[in-house]
Amino acid sequence: MTVARAVETLLPDYQIIYYGDLARTPYGSKSPEAIIDYSIENTQFLLEHGAKVIIIACNSAASVASDILRLNFTVPIFEVISPAVKRAVDTTLIGNIGIIGTRATIRSEIYDQKIKELAPQFHVFSQACPLLVPLVEEGWIDARETKMILRKYLSPLKQKQIDTLVLGCTHYPLLKDLIQHRMGKNRIRLIDSSIETALTLKKYLDENSDFGHTLQRDTINRYFVSDKTTAAVDTAAKIFGRPIELQKV
């Protein structure tokens, strides 16, 4: 949803077809095999509902399923990792980059690989933060317990001389202020993968205007979910700043 929100802000004319697999979230604690199966199903659903461009708007799915989706589908496929990696590499002054994400994302070592491809001499420091997703989904954005758990997760990264930290999970932008405060406002630049992904898509559409013109415009956005809970409705309203009509399919 944070990615959809960023796309809506940067590309307001294009139709968004969103699918949130809430019946099977969180992906971050599941096996690569399960995440790959679900990602293929979800992509098929979006294509059947008219999508012409796919964004894998989940770091856990992007980290294990991007290559397989690109082999299986011919539409342009964007994901949330490469844009954040590029921005992090462009941002760091000292070549020390931190990554926080779910267990699935951190275990995949995808950020390490992609950063090393662009800048082999850089150092990457990763930290899995598996409880942040449930805390965000509970709405405990400002809770003292969330601050304590964040302190515990971020403390090993604070020891390292990093100047750039990638929010490697699309839930984390909701904790951006807390994370920035904890890491030091002037010391660390945070990279928000949701915003970087929307910027990358915008650049692609600007550079490929023939393709861009074939896309649906000025049509109502659709927000499909595989399960609809009060917590999801509340979180959507918080992210978008207005009520969002989630349609259970």
Added chain:
Amino acid sequence: MTVARAVETLLPDYQIIYYGDLARTPYGSKSPEAIIDYSIENTQFLLEHGAKVIIIACNSAASVASDILRLNFTVPIFEVISPAVKRAVDTTLIGNIGIIGTRATIRSEIYDQKIKELAPQFHVFSQACPLLVPLVEEGWIDARETKMILRKYLSPLKQKQIDTLVLGCTHYPLLKDLIQHRMGKNRIRLIDSSIETALTLKKYLDENSDFGHTLQRDTINRYFVSDKTTAAVDTAAKIFGRPIELQKV
């Protein structure tokens, strides 16, 4: 798994066929419709693999799907709520019972209903504790953050004059010591739904020995899961006190 462990301890001669739907957990934060669909699928799976008795070993599933499963299937169906309710009603001296559980379980008000059926004059005080499942699944059993979150959840219940507290989620027995300590060792009796369910099944099989004799015995127990992660393997080993061979299906 805590229920399977209790059944194994009390009824060691019978074959257990376990199915953990780890690909779609946690159920406690999902909608009743999703939980019902999954419970029907899971029951079919167990029957196809030879089960002759079903235990709905999850309070969230039991709270919304028990009646529908009993309508759809003819085998004896046990669940984790009624045995705990019966024991709580028998245990309380002052008629004030506390319930902790997931959001789905507490919202269903199933404990309130079932307690009122047995003892209309009793008072029930409920508290949803949605973060306890992810904390347990992370293995943060003794973490300071878990203690803080438990204190926050239990503090409203401590205000009430309860003398009995039902652990209304099969994850919570792993936090039993912390909960007992927090609520006061001599003030509050904890009811463990896993143990009560196994006791109820044992009583049923003792009283229906003709049926009991038709069941498979002395056969190796089967532990099927819909997703296999390191965390699940570790939790299984912790609950059973030995490695458990989880078979991904």
